[in-house]
Amino acid sequence: MGDRQDGDPPLFYDFHVFACVNRRPDGHSRGSCAARGSEKLRDYMKARAKELGVPNVRINGAACLDRCELGPCVVVYPEGVWYRVDSTDAVDRLLQAHLVDRGRASELLLPP
Amino acid sequence: MGDRQDGDPPLFYDFHVFACVNRRPDGHSRGSCAARGSEKLRDYMKARAKELGVPNVRINGAACLDRCELGPCVVVYPEGVWYRVDSTDAVDRLLQAHLVDRGRASELLLPP
Numbered sequence: 219m220g221d222r223q224d225g226d227p228p229l230f231y232d233f234h235v236f237a238c239v240n241r242r243p244d245g246h247s248r249g250s251c252a253a254r255g256s257e258k259l260r261d262y263m264k265a266r267a268k269e270l271g272v273p274n275v276r277i278n279g280a281a282c283l284d285r286c287e288l289g290p291c292v293v294v295y296p297e298g299v300w301y302r303v304d305s306t307d308a309v310d311r312l313l314q315a316h317l318v319d320r321g322r323a324s325e326l327l328l329p330p
Numbered sequence: 331m332g333d334r335q336d337g338d339p340p341l342f343y344d345f346h347v348f349a350c351v352n353r354r355p356d357g358h359s360r361g362s363c364a365a366r367g368s369e370k371l372r373d374y375m376k377a378r379a380k381e382l383g384v385p386n387v388r389i390n391g392a393a394c395l396d397r398c399e400l401g402p403c404v405v406v407y408p409e410g411v412w413y414r415v416d417s418t419d420a421v422d423r424l425l426q427a428h429l430v431d432r433g434r435a436s437e438l439l440l441p442p
Binding site for chain 1: 333334335337339340343346348390391392394395397405407408409410411412433439441
């Protein structure tokens with residue numbers, strides 16, 4: 219895996235959160251995060267993160283993260299922790315537990 | 331910043347590479363990565379990473395990473411190392427130096 223190395227520039231974002239907003243056609247066997255509402259949830263997450271005032275966070279839309287069946291998927295880097303975020307309530311719990319309290323929203327974690 | 335914690339699931343991807351494919355209207359003061367050709371470069375990167383056979387890598391399109399002026403931008407996680415990748419040659423150098431040789435493509439690094 220990729221570890222940080224001597225001489226690497228400092229991290230640009232303390233928390234870089236990627237929310238999948240990939241959309242597949244209705245009826246596709248894998249489904250897609252956007253078909254499960256991820257675009258609105260990304261927008262809500264952006265707004266809420268800003269309101270919470272957590273510094274140096276980026277909420278980022280992403281193309282397919284390839285864990286579609288478990289979505290709507292979110293991954294937080296650099297720690298590489300994945301969540302299923304399927305409601306505004308789940309967004310609130312993720313932001314509070316992970317970004318504010320710097321722990322984990324355990325009940326939302328994707329299986330390994 | 332976000333560190334890995336006891337009990338975190340193992341990393342799902344050894345290298346998770348995000349290439350910005352955000353497009354702004356022509357003439358926008360910040361420009362955009364897609365206006366500088368990032369969509370084709372992402373496609374090329376996907377194909378070349380597959381050809382190189384590096385295991386457990388994901389080349390991912392991303393919405394705006396917000397370092398537009400320095401783009402086309404790519405960030406590799408979990409290490410959080412950023413590159414400017416503006417040609418297929420740059421893609422080849424990034425993949426070889428970072429993913430295959432597990433070092434850095436120093437001449438492509440974004441400034442801190």
